[in-house]
Amino acid sequence: MSTPRVYVIHENPEWFPPLAAAFEAEGVPVEELLLTDGSIDLAADPAPGVYWSRMSASSHTRGHEHSKEYTRAVLGWLERAGRSVVNGSHVLELEVSKVAQHGLLRNAGFDVPRTTAVFGHRDLVAAAERFVAEASTPGAPFITKHNQGGKGLGVRRFDTVAEFASYVESPEFEEPVDGITLIQEYLVARAPFITRVEFVGGRFVYAVRVDTSAGSFELCPADACEVPLPGQAAQPQSGPAQTGTAQTGTEQTFAGAACDVPTAGQPSAFSIRSEITAGSEIVQRLEAFLADQRIGVAGIEFMETVDGRTVVYDINTNTNYNPAVEETSPVSGPRSIARYLGALLASEQALLAV
Secondary structure, three states: OOOOEEEEEEOOHHHOHHHHHHHHHHOOOEEEEEOOOOOOOOOOOOOOEEEEEOOOOOHHHHOOOOHHHHHHHHHHHHHHOOOEEEOOHHHHHHHOOHHHHHHHHHHOOOEOOOEEEEEOOOOHHHHHHHHHHOOOOOOOOEEEEEOOOOOOOOOEEEOOHHHHHHHHOOOOOOOOOOOEEEEEEOOEEOOOEEEEEEEEOOEEEEEEEEEOOOOOOOOOOOHHHOOOOOOOOOOOOOOOOOOOOOEEOOEEEEOOEEEEOOOOOOOOOEEEOOOOOOOOHHHHHHHHHHHHHOOOEEEEEEEEEOOOOEEEEEEEOOOOOOHHHHHHOOOOHHHHHHHHHHHHHHHHHHHHHO
16 A cells, blocks of 8 residues: 555646645655546545645646546545545536636625626627626626636626627637636726735635736736736746736726726735735635635635725635745745645544554
């Protein structure tokens, strides 16, 4: 029998080195399960240990179109065998569906963006017409995004339905990988940033202020896909990246929201937001949500709008950690994960020894 260890289920090896270093520093044995191809013997018992799924909703943009389905199969196999799985099959379905995220957040009482999910291509323009007609401010701008997203896939702003109709019928239209396009209200931030709160073991680690003045949709915190502010050199991209902007006048959309563009003033788009703590109301509510949904590791994004709303709009269960933030934070995200999973592994080993 193999020595129990932590198995990390994912599809992008370029995101793994900071995690590998954290596990090594904490003395926790770890092994990657890279689900880009391979096989499993369905009659065999999975190796003993703790399995952590961090499959990405954007895996298809890196040529791994079937990794989501592979992960569904593997997680089902592990769960049927009674293995300890962090961010299991129910969490995978949240990662790959903003519709599912929206529904659960709304049911939990969070303020979420008004959203219509459109299935297929034929009803897109008619759905946009209904969406605009029923808005609290008729004729207001709206945005689109992909249901299975990440990396700002499909995020664009439209000021009129006619503009949207022209896009839908043009070669530039981005077809969602699952055929589901979201039409969503256009939000205006009170300041040019969004907040991403990191949780490990369902508990607060730190909050990150993500500067959006550059107008990019690419808000991945990983070193490989950090988007520079104006005047900065670009970082190398991990696979295909979508970092353009949809502009109208002096406004740009980002990650499903929008803000006025100020003069750039920070060396990095990512920094610790120290006023958000474990005692903050939004953090405590999110911790309760994660416990209810059995989500072990996640980054959750929200924005504060000019009209006083705190809108939660995205749950990331394959969270990455920004090196600039890690350098200034008294707590390390990857080390927190290694300690959390290491403790679960120790509990598993204790049970095996009985």
